[in-house]
Amino acid sequence: MASHDPFRDLDRLASSLLDTRRGPRRMPMDLYRDGDHYVMTADLPGIDPGSVDIDVDGQLLTIRAERTLASGDGVKWITREREAASFLRQLNLGQGVDTEGIAATYSNGVLTVTIPVSEKAKPRKVQVTSDQAAPVVPIEN
Secondary structure (H helix, E strand, O other), X not given: OOOOOHHHHHHHHXXXXXXXXXXXXXXXXXXXXXXXXXXXXXXXXXXXXXXXXXXXXXXXXEEEEEEOOXXXXXXXXXXXXXXOEXXXXXXXXXXXXXXXXXXXXXXXXXXXXXXXXXXXXXXXXXXXXXXXXXXXXXXXX
């Protein structure tokens, strides 16, 4: 027989009343450079891939996603700790990326966004020239 814990219920009620995250939530992410690409991975568990929306406006990358929870008619919940939520993340890309080449995949609850480095931002060698003329050697007759 399960025992009733009033402190757990009170804690849950207090957490819900004091929860200041009413707006879109930030998604945890990692960002690294791998050769000529930046790679961003973000945790989005339980997200329908069709709800993921990625926009690029100038140098601002915006990622939005929604998690909805099904609730059938006549269902009696025993406990429901998972919440429907919206997620938002914005990144300023800077000038060194190719915004036209950005690609994204979603697999096993992880969104991966690949951002190519622009040709102008890739390392290159610079030719050094001299403005000094070669020394003139007089020709003797």
